[in-house]
Amino acid sequence: MLTAVKNQLKITLLTIKFALMREMLNKVTFVTNIIFMILNNASFIVQWIVLYSLKDNVGGYTFNQVLLLWGIAAGTYGVSRFFFKKAFSLAETINNGKLDSFLVQPKNVLLSVITTDVEPSAIGDILYAYIMLFIYGFSIEKFLLFTLFIFTGGFMLTAIAVILGSLSFWFNKTDMIADVGNSLTTNFATYPDGIFKGVVKGILYTIIPVGMINYIPIKILTEFNLGLTIAVLGFTIFMIALAFFVFFKGLKKYSSSNLMIARL
Amino acid sequence: MAIIEVKNLSKTFRVKLKEKGLKGSLKAIFKPKYKVVKAVKNINFEVEKGEMIAFIGPNGAGKSTTIKMLTGILYPDKGDVKVLDIDPKKERKKLAYNIGTVFGQKEQLWTHLTPYDNFKFFGAIYDIPESRVEKKIEELKELFELEEFINTPVRNLSLGQRIRCEIVASLIHEPKVLFLDEPTIGLDPVVKENIRSLIKRMNKEYKTTIFLTSHDVGDIEKLCKRVIIINNGQVVLDDSMENLKYHYLNKKIVEAKMKEKVNLDDEEGITILKDKGYNLKIEVDTQKRSVADALKLLNPDNIVDINISNMPLEEIISNIYKDEAGK
């Protein structure tokens, strides 16, 4: 069992390494992508400078905390898109029958599929995330916690993408819905939760787990709380398990490239 | 013991129908219409260890669907599949360690890496210890003559070289059964011949059971001793290559160039395929009429040139398809 896990991990890391090597063939494009993503994220600071010129406190966050919120948002986004890029086009992979070559390998199909490509610009997101952490205030403890949370959050974003993508096993035309669903979390992730009220706030801690991905980590980074940390870890495991469950449930419905659309 | 056992295997797909125009697409969203397509209907067959078997049929006959159920890609609706006594449905990973697959149109290699690095990667996928992988690569490199380009990135290789590498990649873990789906598609005749002899050699060397689908009659004729023909999702013929040929070998094609025009009509055992005055092409059913009889009809003194041949396998197979369709 343990060797199986070790072997699986080895293959996953090797796949990511090879995918990265492929992206690095064109070094200029590779570096440009990363730099542009950092600039892209940085441009949004303008919005917050304007807002904080009106009020010292937006949704219970100080300006510094908003920077940290952006750090977590960019970091989780970066982790999910860098390591698991293909999770975000899973619907397409399923519809085009591209799972075949992974199904004949003695490894976990889902992991093999989603790690088979990396997104270079996501490196820019991750770098930007750490820049935000340094501006917010650096300490070894914060660095470790921050790293932990961009990974738990990244895993949760990936899990959501896998669940939405797996809908394609059952229904047609779900790729657009998956796209909208994936951008949903990102949209909410960059605004303080204090601006939302009531039901919406409830949704943000459950169905769209932005609370678990972004808001609670901000709380923990501001003031450490063991209970909340365990809650985040627990929810991450739950989301990952759910993603695997849904994917493998759907896999039985997989129709390879046989599902074509006949025109009348 | 049979190495592949297929019992009452069936698979159905729901194919979405789309009507034309805006109304059609709106309807498709809210009330999608489906057509049930029975891709595979109640198939039965067995393959013995070390056999080289050809699994053929026209497009859409259910070939790929069957091969995908055998390799664990698709879930069957009904029936049982056992490959090496493993049920692909239940133990996909265990099966994967023991079989190899080459899908001619789908590439499994990383194109920016060299074949060597790719082989090492596949070694890792199948959990083979480093030292054994090295040895195996060395061995297959000899067998498949890869020395020249084993350190050239795959994207710089020719199609034929790539296919060879694809086959080697699927042999790293010493599979007991190898599934080849259209392995020679798009290759030129010389390369095709080369790939065929390599496959043959491999079968001899490692006693690997080979399950081959192909449109190329050459592949089938040169490699396989047994043929399963599938059409409309059903097995229409499961016989040895010899029987298949023999069954149709009683038909001879006689092509003759004549000095003078002959007037011939179809009669018992003789069918006129082509009659261009001086050039004749007739089919003789030797069970009903001897070839000598047929030649007498032509008047041997008048023959300038003659060629008597067996019916080509291509035609035999297409005849079987047609017979089936006619039923």
Next chain:
Amino acid sequence: MRKYLFIFKSELMSNLQYVFDIFVGFIGYFIMLFILFNLWEYMYSDPSELINGYTMSQMTWYVIVTEILWMTLGGRKLCRKICNDVRGGNIAYNINKPYSYIGYSLFSHLGGIALKGLIYTILGMIMGFCFLGEFPTINIFSIVAVLITGILATIISILLITFIGLFSFIIEDANPFYWLYSKFILVLGTIFPIEYFPAVMQPILTFSPIYVVSYGPAKLFVDFSWSNFLSVLIAQIIYVIIGYLLCTLIYKKGVKNLNVNGG
């Protein structure tokens, strides 16, 4: 002119089959506006408060309009298409056609986005009313004025993006320039009206494309005045002319080089 209307119409018709996609895409727009609505509700301690001359309702309607203009535009796709036309040699194929490439590009893109614009406008208005329970003070004339300036805003955007795309004649890849342009419009011209920025920046923003492609129509919608309409309209007409001239200039120069190089 008739052939351009035909191009517009056939693009529009072929887009009818994507109605479903447009509705799904609207969900994303809805979420974004929902967040911004919550943000403004939070920022205003009471609805009658004025920040930089805007009430809370006006701020929300302002963003609804600028975001409709922005999301409908599909600028990245347009820029990519023009870059590909230039680099892929499609433009050489267009030289012999009896229409201008600029006109073709403008009308085919307009046709491609018209339906989306219509659906977003209708749904956006309904959504805004649900959020706020009121419309800004409007009348028939102001609605017509906003529609005219809105369409002109889109035409100017398309011309400017076409201009950027045609830069591919000179440099390898013009997409980064589009990226800069889009950041400029998004960050400085979509979320806040010009009045929200420091006094030193305001004149610059007023003369920039922001005034004609987003601020103008949105401001007219939330606070209509005839004098404002006139100044926006004049500015837009000037921009249309400049935009068209710039496109023609770079296109002619580019095609000339193309001929010299033998296509």
